[in-house]
Amino acid sequence: MQSVLLLFVKMILNSEPVKDWFGYTRRERRSAFILLTIIFIVIGFRYLLPEQNIEIENFNVLQADTGNITELAGASPGSRKALFAFDPNSASFDTLVQLGFDPREAGIMIKYRKMGGKFRRAADLRKFQGVDSSLVAELESYVVITPGKSVKADIPRTLQERRLLDINSCDSVALVGLPGIGPVLSARILKYRNLLGGFASVEQLKEVYGLPEETYDIIKGRLFADSSGIRKIKINTAVYRELIRIPYIEKYEVSAILKYRELSGVIKSIECLKENKIFTSEKAGKVEPYLDFR
Numbered sequence: 043m044q045s046v047l048l049l050f051v052k053m054i055l056n057s058e059p060v061k062d063w064f065g066y067t068r069r070e071r072r073s074a075f076i077l078l079t080i081i082f083i084v085i086g087f088r089y090l091l092p093e094q095n096i097e098i099e100n101f102n103v104l105q106a107d108t109g110n111i112t113e114l115a116g117a118s119p120g121s122r123k124a125l126f127a128f129d130p131n132s133a134s135f136d137t138l139v140q141l142g143f144d145p146r147e148a149g150i151m152i153k154y155r156k157m158g159g160k161f162r163r164a165a166d167l168r169k170f171q172g173v174d175s176s177l178v179a180e181l182e183s184y185v186v187i188t189p190g191k192s193v194k195a196d197i198p199r200t201l202q203e204r205r206l207l208d209i210n211s212c213d214s215v216a217l218v219g220l221p222g223i224g225p226v227l228s229a230r231i232l233k234y235r236n237l238l239g240g241f242a243s244v245e246q247l248k249e250v251y252g253l254p255e256e257t258y259d260i261i262k263g264r265l266f267a268d269s270s271g272i273r274k275i276k277i278n279t280a281v282y283r284e285l286i287r288i289p290y291i292e293k294y295e296v297s298a299i300l301k302y303r304e305l306s307g308v309i310k311s312i313e314c315l316k317e318n319k320i321f322t323s324e325k326a327g328k329v330e331p332y333l334d335f336r
Contacts, residue, residue, distance in 0.1 A: 126141075126184060126221055126222050126223070126224065127184050127185075127186045127221035127222040127257065127260055128141060128181075128184060128185065128186065129161075129185070129186055129187060129188045130151065130161040130166075130167065130185060130187075131155065131160060131161050131187065131188065132188065135148050135149070135152055138151060138152075141181060141184075142174075142177050142180075142181070143173070143174075143177065144174075147170075147173045147174065150170060150173065151170070151173075154170075161185075161187060162187065163187065164182040164183075164185035164187070165182070167181070167182065167185070183221070184221045186221070186256075186260060206264060206265060206266045207220070207264055207265050207266070208265075208266060208267070208268045209231070209235070209241050209244065209247070209265050209266070209267050210235065210240045210241055210267055210268050210269070210271055210272070211268065211271070213232075214228040214229065214232060217231055217232070220261045220264065220265075221257070221260050221261060222254070222256075222257035222260060222261065223257065223261065226252070227250070227252060227253055227257075230250050230251055230252060230253070231247065231250050231253075234246075234249065234250050234251075237287070237289060238272075238288075238289065238332070239272055239273030239274065239275075239288075239332055240267075240269065240271055240272035240273055241267040241269070241272075242267060242269045242272060242331035242332075243267050243269075244262050244265045244266060244267050245262075246267075247261075247262070247265075249289075269331060272331055272332065273332075274331075274332055274333060274334040275287070275288065275332060275333060275334060276334045276336070277299070277303075277309050277333045277334065277335055278303065278308055278309055278335070278336075282296055282297075282300065285299060285300075288329060288332050290325060290328045290329050290332075291329060295320060295321065295325075298320045299315070299320060302314075302315070302318060302320060309335060310335060311335055312326045312329070312330045312333065312335070
C-alpha cells in the first residue's frame with residue numbers, strides 16, 4: 043500500500059503542470075526563502091516586543107540623543123511668539139520651541155514620547171532633568187492634556203488664581219496672552235466687542251466666529267466683563283440704523299419697535315416689549331443691556 047502511494051505522489055510531481063508551477067531556479071528559490079524569512083521576522087516583532095511605557099524617572103535625559111531632531115527643525119532658542127494652550131503628548135517640535143523650550147529641551151520631550159512615555163498631568167514637565175524649571179512653572183497653566191485611554195486632564199489651580207482680565211477694556215496684546223488666543227481670534231473678539239458696544243457677560247465670547255468651545259472653557263475663568271461702560275442706544279429716540287446695529291435684533295423686530303413707539307409714545311422698560319410679543323424672554327435678556335429706556 044505504501045509503495046502504491048509513493049508511486050502516485052511521484053507521478054503527480056513529475057507531471058508537466060506541477061513542474062511548470064514549481065519550476066523555480068535555485069536563485070529564485072533562495073530569494074523567495076529570504077523574503078519569507080524577513081516577513082516572518084517583521085510580523086514576529088509585532089507580537090514578541092511589548093509596548094513600551096517608560097516613566098520619566100527612568101528616562102535618562104542626560105544621554106538623550108537630540109541632535110538629529112534639532113537640525114531638522116532648524117529652530118533656535120528664544121523664538122517664542124506667544125503663550126497658548128498645548129498638549130505635551132502631541133505638540134510638535136516647532137510648537138515646543140515656539141513656547142520657549144530650547145531645541146535640546148524640545149528634543150528630550152519628543153524622544154521621551156517616542157520611547158512610549160506619556161504626560162498625565164502638567165506637573166510631569168517638572169520631572170525632566172535639564173529642562174528650565176522657571177519656563178515650566180510659567181507654562182503649566184497652559185497645559186491641556188487631551189483625555190485618552192489612560193491620560194486625564196489636570197489643569198492646575200494657578201489658572202484660577204491668576205488676575206482676571208476685563209474683556210471690555212483689554213487690548214489685543216492682553217488677549218493674545220490668553221491660552222489658545224492668537225492674533226486672528228484677538229482681532230475678531232475686539233471687532234465683535236465694538237459691534238456690540240461692549241460685552242455684558244463673558245459668555246458672549248461663545249458668539250465670536252471661530253472661537254473653539256475648548257478654548258472658551260479654558261479662558262473663561264480668567265476673564266470678567268465690566269458692563270458699566272457698555273455703549274447703549276436710547277430706544278425712545280433711536281432711528282432704524284441705530285437699532286439694527288445690535289446683532290441680536292432682527293429687521294422685523296426693529297420695525298415693530300418703531301411702530302409700537304409711534305403708537306404708544308414711550309417705551310418704559312423691556313417688559314413692554316415682552317408683553318407686546320416683540321421680544322421673547324430669551325431675546326429680551328440679550329438685548330436689555332444695550333438699551334437705554336430713559
